[in-house]
Amino acid sequence: MSISIELTEHEPATSRVLPDAVGRALATSRIVSASPDPHIPGNWLLRAGHNVGAVTVGGPGIDSPVTVRIAPKVLITRLFFLLGYSLDPRGAWHDGQVDVAEHRDLLPALAHAVERQIERALRQGLLQGYQETDEAALVVRGRIRETDQIRRHFGAALPVEVTYDEFTTDIAENRLLRSAVERLLRLPGVPHDVRRRLLHHRLRLADVTPLVRGQLLPAWHPNRLNARYQQALHLARAVLTDASPEHAPGGLRMDGFLFNMNKLFEDFVTVALRESLRGTDLRCVLQDAHHLDEAAAIRMRPDFVLYQPDGAPLAVVDAKYKAEKRAGYPDADLYQMLAYCTALGLPEGHLVYAKGNEPHAAHRIRNAGIVIHQHALDLDQAPADLLSDIASVSRLMRASRSV
Incomplete structure (x- = not known):
């Protein structure tokens, strides 16, 4: 009989009975955070992070397959x-x-x-279409690949190495x-x-x-x-x-499917920002590669950079799908955005979070004059309202053009 464990992303760790082989496999795969429970022998502490979906672990040494289901916080x-x-x-x-x-x-x-x-x-x-096909044939069809003909058949007339376009469903x-x-x-x-x-x-x-x-x-x-x-x-x-690993240590096998919510949120924010700017004379670049230092040794890749028509950077955005914390937004994100703004020569930067404790915050950095905005998107609201919030971030980014 299969064992089923239900978790929710970014919820506190829960103690569950697990075969050691399964616990080690989950810990190694990093599908969830897994460690032996120091208080209950035979139990493992499991905590879901940014992955959501379901994975079943089975194989040698496991009497009953174990399925771990991770529910997203959003609908x-x-x-x-x-x-x-x-x-x-x-x-x-x-x-x-x-x-x-x-x-x-x-x-x-x-x-x-x-x-x-x-x-x-x-x-x-x-649907059908033309597919280029290479083959050795007994009749000439399409064009002869002369180099392959000489290399493979040493001057023999047949078969003939040909390339042709075939109308096919493949x-x-x-x-x-x-x-x-x-x-x-x-x-x-x-x-x-x-x-x-x-x-x-x-x-x-x-x-x-x-x-x-x-x-x-x-x-x-x-x-x-x-x-x-x-x-x-x-x-x-x-x-x-977006698939889960299929193999685990000790010959165990994993079957399942996982979404990385970090990547999903990042993709949504950057694509929605790009769409909100469609029709303007501004240029959007996703995952734009830059360097922090003059020697180009320290690489950085902001999620979204907005450029003016003359090629000068106008705004930079990083999307952060983070667990809600009582203390509010993580300070490390501010340091990262400060580095982006400094390297790009920008007076403002934007961090976009899934909804946390604060709807919006702005910090002016001492001795730098840089303002870092922190926006929070409520993912539980209707799609039109969510896109409206993205449009508000977009308008604030464009407003710095006239500053």
Whole structure:
């Protein structure tokens, strides 16, 4: 019988009975913070950090698989709004009405949402396109690869090394969908009815080559032909990118799916800021690389830098998804932002948090004249209100242009 442990992100540590092998595996993987309970032999102290989702650990020495489920603090629908908007800000997800049915756990909700989007994508049949193919053939088709012909066949007339464009369903878009289906079918906790429909999609995509694990995801470009696929492709990429480790020490195996809430919040904030500035003459750069020192030895990478038309920096932003603390915002974030402002020559910097104890704070740094703003976003509010708060941060950033 499987053992299930329920945790919530950033909640205090809880003591649970665990096989030592599982506790060590969780501690090594850093999925959760895990350490032996000094007061209760056989128990481990578990604390969830920024990862949310579900992971099952099993294998040698474990009589019953152990499943750890980590619930997000925000509603599932809000989490999917953050995800959907960061993936496709101008798509149909902007209203936050993502089809997650009645699922309150992340993995079943994700599987349901992906399956529904794939159903919509494939409703009119599989997308086809031209795929460049290299092969050794008995007839000439396309163009002959002369170098390969000489190197591989030493002057023999047949077979002929050729390259040609084939009109096929085995294209990047379908490969991503097929691989996402395969990934979800391997995960524990996918509802039976969703699994049944995913198996049906796998049959529809049977002639499509799935991706090999670890292989770079193929690129695709939005266009008129793949418009019906686009939401499914964004979700498929999220499924294939945000995954848990599959192997643990001692031959143990981990199966599951995790979202990094730090990255999800950062992606949402930076994409939403960029969208709020669309149509202006300002340029936005995400994860902009700079150096703190003149010798370019100390690297830094702010989440978001806003540039004026002449190329001069106008504003810098860092997104911080942090646990709420009684003492308010962490001082270390202020020091980091001060370094950004100093290196970029900016009079103001902006730290954007998930909602904490203070809605907004501004600090003027002694002997520097730099003002650091700390903003807090309430992720539980309606999507339109959340985007309105982002727009307020954007307006404050642009206001420094006239200072």
